[in-house]
Amino acid sequence: MQTAKKNAKKNLRAVILNMHQYTAGKSIEEIADKYNLDPSRILKLSSNENVLGSSLKAKIAATLALEKVNIYPDVVSDELSKEIKKTHGLKNIEVVVGNGMDHIFEMLARLFLNNGDETIISIPTFSCYELVTLWAGAKPRLIPLLKNYQMDIGKILSLINKKTKMIFICSPNNPTGNLMKTEDIKKILDSTDKIVFLDEAYAEFAGKSLVKWIEKYPNLIIGRTFSKIYGLAGYRVGYAFIHKNLANYYLNSITPFVVSRPGQAAALAALDDHDFFEKTIRMVEEGKNFYYKELSKANIKHLKSDANFITLDTYPQKASLLANELLERGIIVRECSTFGKGGEYLLRISIGKREHNVKVLEVLRERSIRD
Numbered sequence: 276m277q278t279a280k281k282n283a284k285k286n287l288r289a290v291i292l293n294m295h296q297y298t299a300g301k302s303i304e305e306i307a308d309k310y311n312l313d314p315s316r317i318l319k320l321s322s323n324e325n326v327l328g329s330s331l332k333a334k335i336a337a338t339l340a341l342e343k344v345n346i347y348p349d350v351v352s353d354e355l356s357k358e359i360k361k362t363h364g365l366k367n368i369e370v371v372v373g374n375g376m377d378h379i380f381e382m383l384a385r386l387f388l389n390n391g392d393e394t395i396i397s398i399p400t401f402s403c404y405e406l407v408t409l410w411a412g413a414k415p416r417l418i419p420l421l422k423n424y425q426m427d428i429g430k431i432l433s434l435i436n437k438k439t440k441m442i443f444i445c446s447p448n449n450p451t452g453n454l455m456k457t458e459d460i461k462k463i464l465d466s467t468d469k470i471v472f473l474d475e476a477y478a479e480f481a482g483k484s485l486v487k488w489i490e491k492y493p494n495l496i497i498g499r500t501f502s503k504i505y506g507l508a509g510y511r512v513g514y515a516f517i518h519k520n521l522a523n524y525y526l527n528s529i530t531p532f533v534v535s536r537p538g539q540a541a542a543l544a545a546l547d548d549h550d551f552f553e554k555t556i557r558m559v560e561e562g563k564n565f566y567y568k569e570l571s572k573a574n575i576k577h578l579k580s581d582a583n584f585i586t587l588d589t590y591p592q593k594a595s596l597l598a599n600e601l602l603e604r605g606i607i608v609r610e611c612s613t614f615g616k617g618g619e620y621l622l623r624i625s626i627g628k629r630e631h632n633v634k635v636l637e638v639l640r641e642r643s644i645r646d
């Protein structure tokens with residue numbers, strides 16, 4: 276047995292031996308099983324999915340695409356990428372499409388990271404940047420965000436060196452929800468030609484994007500996704516804006532056919548459904564305002580959010596305690612200890628429909644009275 280285990284390890288790259296699996300938000304089935312709850316009564320507010328579902332136009336398009344599911348899809352999602360480009364009216368900037376934005380991180384690591392290189396990541400943040408760095412055999416330099424949840428720009432600039440290959444910025448940041456200061460992003464771009472990856476997974480909720488900056492800063496790459504505002508997380512469609520001088524290298528390095536035919540069709544149709552988009556924005560705005568008002572009344576510490584979730588500051592208690600209490604009541608939320616230092620005191624809750632938010636607040640109020 277021992278020898279078999281040793282043999283299994285023998286062929287692996289050394290970096291893989293120390294890896295851990297990505298921790299995703301818990302699933303409804305998992306929680307129903309664990310707490311013996313009726314799955315239909317469980318609220319999943321842990322992965323910032325769209326609680327309104329997805330656009331009907333997208334569902335119809337995906338269903339129609341099944342007719343040709345025996346044929347490989349477009350190799351690089353060309354029609355979709357052209358349509359996204361058209362929507363944004365871009366010059367010199369290309370759009371590349373991936374199997375979720377997660378896949379794009381991995382491809383970028385393939386393009387830019389060698390063994391021993393370094394990346395710079397402000398934490399707490401989305402853990403995939405660190406994972407792709409480690410998979411590549413590179414070293415993540417993790418810089419804690421400041422008390423106001425902004426980047427420690429002095430520290431970041433001082434860490435850029437010959438080994439630095441990529442700087443990851445998440446804005447609005449997951450899990451704190453706030454946009455990073457534009458002037459700080461500019462300072463980084465003005466001081467380096469290293470690759471700066473700006474993750475704008477939640478940009479639609481903030482109503483703000485730096486896409487146009489890629490014309491001036493060709494080292495800037497901006498990631499986006501259909502998983503949040505468009506409600507297509509299950510189809511796995513992400514994309515990135517990338518300068519035309521880099522786009523071909525990207526296309527030369529990626530796996531083909533990464534987005535399924537129904538996935539490409541759904542994303543294309545979703546782009547065209549402005550009503551669904553606006554309805555989602557309205558629901559999230561109203562939901563956040565409701566939370567701000569009610570949480571302030573109940574004296575529950577929370578952060579201002581530019582995304583589709585709200586984050587509670589549970590310090591000095593670990594967020595996992597509150598997360599577990601909500602879980603026992605059938606409400607799945609995310610305690611953020613896997614997002615890096617500081618995350619253990621943050622509890623992230625996706626904005627739901629009014630009735631969902633009311634239910635969450637009931638438990639939170641009860642809990643704060645007991646404390």
Ligand SMILES: Cc1ncc(COP(=O)(O)O)c(C=O)c1O
Nearest residue numbers: 375376377401449476500502513
């Ligand atoms: C900041 C951020 N970036 C990227 C992603 C992943 O997006 P996708 O579903 O397109 O892989 C997420 C998903 O939660 C996210 O929060």
